[in-house]
Amino acid sequence: MWVHVLAMRMFRPRFRAAVAAVIFDEQGRVLLFKHTYRKFQWGIPAGGLEHREQPEQAIIREFFEETGMRIEVQKLLLAESSKEDHNVSLIYLCKIVSGTFQESHEVSEMKYFDVNDLPQMLFAEKELIKQITNAAVF
DSSP, X not given: OHHHHHHHHHHSOSSEEEEEEEOBOTTSOEEEEEESSOSSOEEXXXXXXXXTOOHHHHHHHHHHHHHSOEEXXXXXXXXXXXXXXXXXXXXXXXXXXXXXXXXXXXXXEEEEEOTTSOOSBOHHHHHHHHHHHHHTOO
C-alpha cells in the first residue's frame, strides 16, 4: 500500500486532473469502492487522466479497470480544485450499464450506502456526497 502511494507522489506531475463517478441506485444510495491502498478504504470511484485522454473517457476507463463493469456518463456535476492533493477533479453523475463486479488490485469490494450513514472515509469525499445530495442533482 505505502509503496503505491509513494510511487504515485514521486512520479506523477505536481498538478493533475482527476475524474470521479457518483452513482446512485433506485433507493438513492451512493456507490462506494473499498480501495486496497487507502487508510480510509471506502471512497468514491475515481482516477487520473492519462496523457491526451478526454475526462469522460477517463472515468469510463478507470471504472472498467477497477471493476470489470461498464458505466455511462450522464452529466458533469462539479469541477473543483482540491486543497489537499493539488488537482482539479471533474465529478460526473454516472450509471452502471453492464458487467459484474470483479475484484482488482485497487478495489476489493463495492457497495451502496445510505447517504446519511456513510462509512469512515475521506472527509472531502463525504462532504462532496452531501453537497450533491443536498442539491438534488441526480
